[in-house]
Every structure is written in C-alpha cells, then in structure tokens.
Amino acid sequence: MNDTIIRTENLHKTYTTGKVKTHALRGVDLEIPRGSFSCIVGPSGHGKSTLMHLVGGLDRPTAGRVFIGGEEITGLSGRRLAALRARRIGFVFQFFNLLPGLSAEENVATAMMFAGVPEKVQRDRSRELLALVGLSDKLRAKPSELSGGQQQRVAIVRALANDPDILLMDEPTGNLDSESESEVLAAVAKLHGEGKTVVIVTHNGEIARRAERVIRVKDGIIVEGY
Secondary structure (H helix, E strand, C coil): CCCEEEEEEEEEEEEEECCEEEEEEEEEEEEEECCCEEEEECCCCCCHHHHHHHHCCCCCCCEEEEEECCEECCCCCHHHHHHHHHHHEEEECCCCCCCCCCCHHHHHHHHHHCCCCCHHHHHHHHHHHHHHCCCHHHCCCCHHHCCHHHHHHHHHHHHCCCCCCEEEEECCCCCCCHHHHHHHHHHHHHHHHCCCEEEEECCCHHHHHHCCEEEEEECCEEEECC
8 A cells, every 4th residue: 555645746835026937946846755744844935834834835836746645635626635634634723813811621612614614523533633633621711711722732733623534834943942842743743742743844853853854945945854
C-alpha cells in the first residue's frame, strides 16, 4: 500500500504584480508519508508558506500537480476543493483566530457546526479534544481569559474537530513565549503520536529538531532534507 499522503509534481507558483513576476515556487517535487511529522524551513520570502497553501488547497499552482491521499486536487472546482479541505485537512496559523465572544468549547464546536454535526456530538467531541490537550478546566473560558499557549491549543483542536488526516501549521508558535511554545509543542507531539500527519512551516529551530523530516526551501526549490 502506498503510504504517501501528500505529493506534489513539478509545482510552480508565480505571482504577477503589474509587469513584475515573482517566482515563489520553481518546480517542487515532494512526498510526505502518512503519519509523519515534517517541518518546512527556510528564509522568509522563499516559498515555505506558498508551498503549504498549495498543498492545503488554499491556493492553486501556476503549473504542476498536488495529490492528497492519491487524489489530484489541482483541478477540483472551488466547491469540491472546499469540501476536501473540510474533510481531510486541518489548518493552524500564527494568529489564533478564535471568536472572542465564544468559549473554548464553543470555538471548537463551531468547526463541526458548519459540517452539520449534531449538537450533542459537537459538545462531546469538543470536550474530548480539549481534554486531549489538557484544557478540560477551560471549557467555559473566553479567549481573553486564556494564555497565548492555551489559545493556540484551542486553535489546534478546532482544526481537528472534523478528524482530518492532515494537520498543516504555519508558524504556530510565532507569537508565543517559551512556556506557551512548550505547551503547544507537547500538544503537537501528542497528536502526532496518535497518528496524525503533521506539517509545520517554521523558523523555529526547536520545532525543526523535533521533526522526523526537515524540508528546506530556498529560492522556491527544495534544497535539502527529504
């Protein structure tokens, strides 16, 4: 059985501003095994986040192909691509993007509400996921009542609410102090231990040292590491 869950073929992305063309990616071939923990690292502005956005179906390549679990996503309609993202991919970003008027439990449940999950299942799964990252005592807390690390842990389990195969994270500790960063890394390690495929874009050397695979991107190409 093929255990590759993410694959790209000759992936290019070019942005055009007026008469200026910026080549963000220049023919990237990449394979990420199912259940692995990978980090994408490299200088700012060299294509790391672009690669993650293309792999996650948040943007479309100029040329090349992207496969998720053997299914090519490059040519999917916007509606089918959105459905695939909702079903198979969870996203976590540097800024937590929690809804300020909702509790931790309600923020996690929101992801399931849009997927049509029954209310009781939303509540039970939200509590189960928050317990997984050590936040059972913060179910009713609003984001303003949580530390940065706690908010990011809520964002992580919200991304897992619909049980996606893949967790994509873009600089998830970029706004955190050392203690909060440790909390988030512990949560990520636990989720990876339970079989999730984790891909993190980061400048953080500590995260890269914990990863099984490091993918180095420079000038829009992979220069080393997988």
